[in-house]
Amino acid sequence: MMKKVYLLAVVFLSGIVSFSQTNPTRNDPEAKKVLDAVSAKFKTFTSVQAGFKYTVENAAGKVLSTKTGTLKMKGTKYRVSFSGQEIFCDGKTVWNYDKAANEVTISNLDASGGTITPQKLFTNFYDKDFYYILNGEKKQAGKTLQEIEMTPIDKTKAFHKVYLLVDKNAKTIYSTKVLENAGNRYSYTMTSMKTNTAIADAEFVFNKSKYPGVEEVDLR
Numbered sequence: 001m002m003k004k005v006y007l008l009a010v011v012f013l014s015g016i017v018s019f020s021q022t023n024p025t026r027n028d029p030e031a032k033k034v035l036d037a038v039s040a041k042f043k044t045f046t047s048v049q050a051g052f053k054y055t056v057e058n059a060a061g062k063v064l065s066t067k068t069g070t071l072k073m074k075g076t077k078y079r080v081s082f083s084g085q086e087i088f089c090d091g092k093t094v095w096n097y098d099k100a101a102n103e104v105t106i107s108n109l110d111a112s113g114g115t116i117t118p119q120k121l122f123t124n125f126y127d128k129d130f131y132y133i134l135n136g137e138k139k140q141a142g143k144t145l146q147e148i149e150m151t152p153i154d155k156t157k158a159f160h161k162v163y164l165l166v167d168k169n170a171k172t173i174y175s176t177k178v179l180e181n182a183g184n185r186y187s188y189t190m191t192s193m194k195t196n197t198a199i200a201d202a203e204f205v206f207n208k209s210k211y212p213g214v215e216e217v218d219l220r
Contacts, residue, residue, distance in 0.1 A: 027131055027133075031134035031148050034134060038172065041170075041171040041172060045073075045196055046075075047072070047073065047196060047197055048193065048195050049193070049199065050193045050194075051070050051191040052071065052188050053066060053067075053068055053187075054066070054067045054069060055186070055187040055189070056186055056187075057185040069081055072204070074199050074203075076091035076109075084098070088204055091109065092108065093109065093220070094107050094108070097211065097214070103214065104211070104216055105219060106219060108220050126150065129152060129154070130150040130151060130152055132149065133148070135149050138165075141174075143167050143169070143170075144167075144168040144169060145165040145166065145167060146165070146168050147164070147166075148164040149161065150162040150164065159178050159179055160180075161178075162176060164176055172193065175190065
């Protein structure tokens, strides 16, 4: 589940050189300007609270399911609620709660930098993981959106293409569509976003007392 959430913005967000069929190892400088602006804007936020819609389509474009989720971020802390799961991180420890099983898995956050966090998805991960090209602009939902087509450098990935729509004026990611090799398409669209609001640190810590009977699996 978190692999799909992290493809969000791949945050949503949920926030990625000239790439072409004949030269797939160079990046579009105009696309980089857009992505760098998104990264710079994100770094100015002290906190982010966002809502998103998650849609699954088959290869023909038929909608198979639609779900909603929320994301909160503050510094290195984050909390994701999505499809019966909640992930809490206080910057050091990660709690992954499965509502159906009433089970929480506890692990240490990888301090080496190898772990992908929602924060990283809104900053500069694109330079290492993708080739990208700016496809142009479109009007949607009353916004001017810039479309960036991204191709993973690692060809063993389970997906072969990611399309980002960036709000040109706000310099934030509006939506992300991931095309899997198996044919399905996963889309994440931002439905709301509040920034620089007060969020208590307790929001990012799993409180066992609020989950009666929960089973703990401690992997630390």
